[in-house]
Amino acid sequence: MRTLITVISATITVAISTTAQAFCGFYVARADTALFNQASQVVLVRDDNRTVITMANDFQGDVQDFAVVIPVPTFIEREQINVGDRAVVEHLDAYTAPRLVEYHDPDPCVRYEALKSMSMNDARAPASIAEESELRRALGVTIEASYTVGEYDILILSATESSGLIKWLDQNDYRIPKGAEAVVDSYLKQDMRFFVAKVNLQEQTKLGYSNLRPLQVAYESNKFMLPIRLGTLNAKGKQELYVYALTKTGRVETTNYRTVKLPSNNEVPEFVQNEFGDFYRAMFARQTKKENERGVFLEYAWDMAWCDPCAADPLSADELRKLGVYWVKSNKGRGVAPSPAQNVFVTRLHVRYDRKHFPEDLVFQETGDRQNYQGRYVIRHPWKGTPQCDASAYMAATRDRQEREAQMLANLTGWDIADIRAKIPYMDGVVPEPVPVPWWKRIWQ
């Protein structure tokens, strides 16, 4: 009889594990880009040598002061620049954000076996242009095109030398950081071109947008890169950058910096639910330090057709087309509910950079890796009912688990283990004996 029961329970465990494989927990919270100040978000759609780039930044000041100089890897024409939809970028951020999921322990007296394997370790898991033309020519700057798109005044520049371009930008009230001339000169020699954008206040009022919408550029070039060097010249310290790459083949990684997967699928204490943002910031800071502040971090890599658990719904085909994913067919006019887009693989990279640690622009490559990866953190709520049987084994196992979760959290974030333990309602109220930290562990911390 005993043998038979073992076989049956083993089958049940297998069945439960299989269910757990396809089910990665209930979504609780996400760590989106709003957690970090001065975060820029860039969507890179890449197919062969075609790139569509969407740039969104969280510019907080007076829009009158907003002006950007954007280097592009190749010569561009006016039709290649567009103004995108901020909501789509926000949706992409929400869809790909690292997530917190939860499980509830069942009554230990009913299904003790279910406790064994509920964790899922492998988630599959302006000024008059005519008047200025003489001066421009003297500076060696030609305005290839000048026009207004949405709330932006755009000027496509073709400069022959950097000093002229810098002087021209200076005279036209564009904020140019010190040291920009050398970088601009380097870019010009590499056949890169620039366009500048300022906010047209009249247009902005007319359109009624309070936030600045992202700028988009479509171009053809072998260079699959993101120029970050001009951005590092502002002495603002470290900057946060999120790159969302949308491709046909698979995951995107940097070829000149190490791309690292963030720790994932870790079980953390229940209280993290209330401070998931703090947890994520602390963990990210610790991981960047571990990689000597030179790492590019993978936060999400997934086939756009689905998600598990979903921090937000996958983007619709129309939303993807707005971002420049030209190979998906629009759902418009078909009279059917929007279906998830096929053949789009999304990679979310998070970089904290400065000039010292990231001297070079980011260079990317598409890989054939279609393995799904997500930043996923798990909380497991202990069962809190009154047991109708001897649940001492469950209590002890849960207490051990709570302690493991505390140590995992300390390890991931660098937070003090005593502070973490104080916040955990240990099962039975028994707080585990603090394990003394060996003296040698504190030397090099």
Add this chain to the structure above:
Amino acid sequence: MNVFSKLTDPRYYQIVVLSLLVSYGIVVLDFGIHWYNAVAIMLTAQCAQYIGTRWAGLPRFDPLSAVITSLSLTLLLRTDVVALAMLAAGIAIGSKFLLRVRGKHVFNPANVALVTLMLVSDQAWVSSGQWGSAAISSFALACLGFLVLTRAKRAETTLAFLAAYAVLMTGRAIWLGDPPSIPLHQLQNGVLLIFAFFMISDPKTTPNTSAGRVIFGALVASIAYAIQYVFYEPNGTILALILAAPFVPLLDYLMRGQLYRWKQKGVF
């Protein structure tokens, strides 16, 4: 020194260094080398080597070169498809027996396998950034140690390649007005080092004369530079070696030298 004098075949050192790098990549850096790919590559390469030995009627089966090719492939090739990893090993060893000119195989076995796979499949790639800067210094030390231990035998190719590449990168930075941190960062690349010390250095696919090897090293560096910074294509070094390989018979023809043999006779 006793052990060293017995193990005069430099391939033993090469196997030790490459094995350490593979272990470091899997255990410490965790950068996507699947252990099962490593096993599949090793087994396929040995099978292919055995079949090739029988087919060519060689006096004895020598597994060492195939082990080195397997380790190089494991370090450089990334794929989620085990069959592709096995195909790579088969192409690598097969090319040694099939593509021969004047008693030498034309292409570096691991190199021809990598290029073929990248051309025919989008499921195979090389991750050149994955070593990170922290690992580079110890990595470079291991490579240099390898050169010292093997008494720099036929190291001209490696040194000429690295020198020419460094000159080109520095020259580019000076022309662009870039700070020295940029070429320095570009040279601190794990794949570049694996390539320079373990792929291009293969004595069987480099010219027979010292002058030929120096010219060859510089040629590979120039082609790699052009691929990366003129055409802006990735994997410049790996593509450059395959493009430069046909010049080896030409250099050998123009400069007479002695054909390299591993210490054991009758070995491909």
